[in-house]
Amino acid sequence: MMIDDARQQLEQDGVAFLPGALEATHLAALRSALAANRANGRPLSRQVLYTHGAPPTDRPPLTALMDQWLSPHRYDDAGSTRTVADALRPLADALLGEAAVLFQDLLLVKRQGQRAFPWHQDFGFWPVDRPWGVIIWAPLQPSDGGNGALRFAQGSHRLGARPVVDLHDGAPQDPTARLDFEADRWPLYAPTYALGDAVAFSPLTFHASPAMRRAGERAAWSCVFLSPRVRWCHANASNHRLCKVVPDGAPISEVAHV
Ligand SMILES: O=C(O)CCC(=O)C(=O)O
Incomplete structure (x- = not known):
């Protein structure tokens, strides 16, 4: 897909498939x-x-x-994902239409016996003031619903920011809040990913992944790039570890994580 089409689809559906976005060397x-x-x-x-x-x-x-490593791009040894994050930066720049700021990345492994990951938006988990950015998610092996591939409620980014959920049960962390999201009211977009395929989605798009139904494990990498116009906002996620080191209210920049 041409990048302009992907950008348009991201805006319209909150999610865009990126066939072959990762090279064999990245994987x-x-x-x-x-x-x-x-x-x-x-x-x-x-x-x-x-x-x-x-x-x-x-x-x-x-x-x-899930087994999750937070922001391995900050490591300075063989565990670092930095080279791949840097390689994808031009793609993020093109999708955002501005100079993307790398915010965080995740290595995510799903094994048999681990539970399904419930529907949620990502924005509420971050100490930033607005949901301007893109998440790129790429499985490290061919993936579909049988081995826990990420799926999306197409267009759900139009709901705006909803309460942050408890990923153990899919209910709002704040017991007085109402999620007002029902997955079956939205077209389900559940791609089949070949090796190298990735997906880009909005920080407001509801997404989920089913439990592993096959032997072995499903590994994936996700990487978040934000607009340089975003500012740190501790109040959005005051327990995020970055709140210890980033100045509340300042424009975001790439920081040495704690
Ligand atoms: O990799 C997955 O299955 C889920 C990841 C996810 O939804 C997230 O990190 O926000």
Whole structure:
């Protein structure tokens, strides 16, 4: 697909398929970063980000859902994903129409026995003031609904920012908030991804991934690029680890993560 078509589709549907966006060398680099982080015992994210409060004590660890490494682009060894994030920057620039700022990335492994990832938007998990940006998600092996491929509620970005959900149960983290999102009211966009395919989506597009129904694991990498007009806003996700180091209210920039 030509980049202008992808950009238009992203605007219209909140999601655009990017066939062959990652080269074989990118996939190999991501696989080897994942292997290095495992071999080095690099810690996984322990829990879902509860954006404004302490994790409820009755919740299992994040590994009930996924094995996740947060922002491996910041590592300075074989576990780093930086070269791939840098390689995708021109794509992000083209999709955003401005100089994209790398905000964070994730290595995400789904294994049999882990639960489905519920419908959610990403924006509410970030300490930023507006949802201007793009997430690029790429599986590291061919993927579809049988091995937990990411799927989307097409057009749901038009709902605007909805309350942030508890990824263990899909309900708003704030018990007084109403999500007002019903997946079956939106066209389901559930792509089949060949090797190298990726998808770009809006920070406001509701997305989810089903549980693994095949043996083995599904690995994926996601990378978030934001508009340079976005500002840090601690109040949006005051428990995000970046709030310890970024000045509230300042324009975002790429920071050495804590
Ligand atoms: O990789 C997945 O299955 C889910 C990832 C996701 O939804 C996210 O990181 O926001």
